[in-house]
Amino acid sequence: MxxxxxxxxxxxxxxxxxxxLHLIQIGLKYGVFRELTTKRHYSDVLTAIPVRNKxxxxxLLDTYSKLGILEKGVNELVGSDFSYILALNSADNKYLxxxxxxxxxxxxKMVDYAFISPQHPKILMDFDKDxxxxxxxxxxxxxxxxxxxxVSIGEIKDExxxxxxxxxxxxxxxxxxxxxxxxxxxxxxxxxxIISIAKQRIQNSGFDWVTLKEVDIKAIRPKTRYDIxxxxxxxxxxxxxxxxxxxAMEVLEEKGKLIIVEPFRENYPNIEAWEFFERxxxxxxxxxxxxxxxxxxxxxxxxxxxxxxGKSILIIEKL
Amino acid sequence: MFIDPFIIRxxxxxxxxxxxxxxxxxxxxxxxxxxxxxxVVKSDPSNVKGALxxxxxxxxxxxxxxxxxxVEIIEDSGFKYYRLSEYGKKVVELLRxxxxxxxxxx
Numbered sequence: 001m002x003x004x005x006x007x008x009x010x011x012x013x014x015x016x017x018x019x020x021l022h023l024i025q026i027g028l029k030y031g032v033f034r035e036l037t038t039k040r041h042y043s044d045v046l047t048a049i050p051v052r053n054k055x056x057x058x059x060l061l062d063t064y065s066k067l068g069i070l071e072k073g074v075n076e077l078v079g080s081d082f083s084y085i086l087a088l089n090s091a092d093n094k095y096l097x098x099x100x101x102x103x104x105x106x107x108x109k110m111v112d113y114a115f116i117s118p119q120h121p122k123i124l125m126d127f128d129k130d131x132x133x134x135x136x137x138x139x140x141x142x143x144x145x146x147x148x149x150x151v152s153i154g155e156i157k158d159e160x161x162x163x164x165x166x167x168x169x170x171x172x173x174x175x176x177x178x179x180x181x182x183x184x185x186x187x188x189x190x191x192x193x194i195i196s197i198a199k200q201r202i203q204n205s206g207f208d209w210v211t212l213k214e215v216d217i218k219a220i221r222p223k224t225r226y227d228i229x230x231x232x233x234x235x236x237x238x239x240x241x242x243x244x245x246x247x248a249m250e251v252l253e254e255k256g257k258l259i260i261v262e263p264f265r266e267n268y269p270n271i272e273a274w275e276f277f278e279r280x281x282x283x284x285x286x287x288x289x290x291x292x293x294x295x296x297x298x299x300x301x302x303x304x305x306x307x308x309x310g311k312s313i314l315i316i317e318k319l
Numbered sequence: 320m321f322i323d324p325f326i327i328r329x330x331x332x333x334x335x336x337x338x339x340x341x342x343x344x345x346x347x348x349x350x351x352x353x354x355x356x357x358x359v360v361k362s363d364p365s366n367v368k369g370a371l372x373x374x375x376x377x378x379x380x381x382x383x384x385x386x387x388x389x390v391e392i393i394e395d396s397g398f399k400y401y402r403l404s405e406y407g408k409k410v411v412e413l414l415r416x417x418x419x420x421x422x423x424x425x
Contacts, residue, residue, distance in 0.1 A: 103321055106321070106323075122325075124324060131420055132324045132327060132417050132420065132421075133324045135413075135417070136322060193423075196420040196423055197417060197420045199419070200415075200416055200417075200419045201416055204416075
């Protein structure tokens with residue numbers, strides 16, 4: 001499992017690095033850096049750069065500011081001296097997965113369309129309207145890696161009860177297959193499109209122990225108790241992490257495990273570069289901090305044991 | 320292998336191309352000839368040829384199944400046979416998974 005954890009972390013870090021390069025490319029392509037050679041008023045910069053979607057341009061400038069690529073004063077902007085080293089560690093290269101690269105290239109390209117119009121049909125980041133694109137994203141080997149880690153950590157097998165919050169369209173089959181007729185997998189997702197694709201797959205597989213519900217994870221009130229609760233790549237779309245973590249802990253059996261997989265922002269420097277692209281999805285908030293999750297647990301007074309695996313996995317055992 | 324969702328969406332809207340792909344998937348990994356495909360999908364051979372390799376303005380280079388890499392041509396003793404490619408097989412799998420979704424949302 002250690003090599004899978006390493007694989008996950010190294011690829012997530014590489015997504016951040018590649019996003020950084022593409023973010024700089026956007027600045028070059030739209031003449032942003034040229035406009036910021038001298039101190040300029042914020043609104044003058046927004047006017048001078050010829051793109052129609054000004055809120056997206058503002059988001060780009062704010063991201064540059066967070067990354068130290070430009071300096072932001074009160075209503076003023078100016079470019080900073082900036083250098084960036086892309087790290088390719090030869091010992092780690094064997095863990096690099098190729099299949100996420102073309103998919104992320106598509107996302108990087110979508111920014112050009114988004115600069116024309118936020119509703120441009122070539123932007124495929126809506127959970128419902130573009131559930132097919134999300135399905136392809138969720139089918140990447142990178143996602144299979146963390147699914148296998150979850151199954152291994154949770155020792156998922158028949159007779160267990162698993163709740164997957166923000167299950168997507170692939171996990172109901174790929175995690176559900178480890179359970180059986182004596183177990184139960186309940187997947188919750190708020191996108192009707194994604195749930196529809198997942199249901200089709202479940203029907204094809206004949207996994208009648210898998211139940212899928214179209215519900216917002218903030219609104220769940222399950223009565224059943226679960227041995228495992230999964231939250232993977234979901235908290236970045238949630239504005240109230242504490243509520244989701246509290247709900248998850250509430251439905252856990254004693255000794256049950258909450259498994260959280262996220263690129264925790266403390267562990268990934270420059271993650272703001274990746275976030276800029278993810279904001280093409282309307283619901284995106286930001287990648288969570290590990291500390292916010294721990295804080296939520298403390299505030300709610302749970303007795304728990306927490307274990308961190310690599311840079312992107314937290315296992316919280318309810319005591 | 321990246322699959323462009325616009326290709327899947329476009330094929331889903333094109334009944335003939337979809338029927339051809341589903342038939343070639345059914346007989347995969349075998350290949351077959353144009354007239355046989357036309358007979359099974361109940362269409363005119365010229366329309367089927369257009370869907371497979373392009374024909375004038377209909378099914379131009381951007382949308383024929385061969386130019387999209389979904390179907391490959393095998394030439395043997397002067398005859399042409401058509402077979403679903405590996406890439407085409409993946410596209411068919413996705414088309415099937417998205418069947419309900421496309422019907423409901425698109």
